[in-house]
Amino acid sequence: MAHNYNFQHAEAITSSFPQKLPESFDASFLLSEITPPTSEVCPNNIQVTTSTAITEIQKPKVIFRTGDGREAPHQCDFFGDKASYNFTIGLHTIVCRAFDPVFGDQAVTLCEFTIKIKRE
Numbered sequence: 001m002a003h004n005y006n007f008q009h010a011e012a013i014t015s016s017f018p019q020k021l022p023e024s025f026d027a028s029f030l031l032s033e034i035t036p037p038t039s040e041v042c043p044n045n046i047q048v049t050t051s052t053a054i055t056e057i058q059k060p061k062v063i064f065r066t067g068d069g070r071e072a073p074h075q076c077d078f079f080g081d082k083a084s085y086n087f088t089i090g091l092h093t094i095v096c097r098a099f100d101p102v103f104g105d106q107a108v109t110l111c112e113f114t115i116k117i118k119r120e
Contacts, residue, residue, distance in 0.1 A: 034107050037064040037072035037098045042111035051120045054086045062111055064098035072109075074098035091116045 043060040059079040064072040076096035078085045096111040 034103045035067040035100070036103075036107040037066050037074075037100050037109045039063075039098070039109055039111045040065050042096075043113050045114045045116070047116045047118070048087075049118050049120050050089075054088055055117050056084050056086050057115055057117075058084045060113075062096045064096075064109055064111070066100045066102070072098040072100055074111075076111075087115055087117045089117050089119055 041061050041063040043062065046057070046060065048055055048057065059076065059082070062074060062076060064074050066072045074096050075081070077094050078087070078092065079094075092115045094113050094115060098109045098111070099105055100107040
């Protein structure tokens with residue numbers, strides 16, 4: 001979800017600076033829209049058949065990009081900062097949340113998929 005911050009006058013913001021700003025000062029960045037990251041790689045649903053009650057699954061590749069093309073930081077349920085997680089038999093919904101470091105939690109994008117672990 002992107003939030004728009006529309007300032008009616010950049011002058012109201014820039015006038016609070018103690019020094020005089022040059023005529024060439026561009027305050028358009030103050031008027032720009034907050035842009036959430038885009039989801040570049042979001043896995044399809046995953047299904048694993050196993051003979052054990054707990055199965056280690058490697059975190060699938062998930063990539064988000066910021067508005068300027070950098071990779072956006074993200075975290076996925078279950079995995080956190082780990083490369084793998086031990087899942088039990090059943091269906092598990094994974095939600096990965098990415099944010100643009102410039103805008104913080106005001107610019108968040110989600111990637112959602114499931115991991116289904118079933119017994120042989």
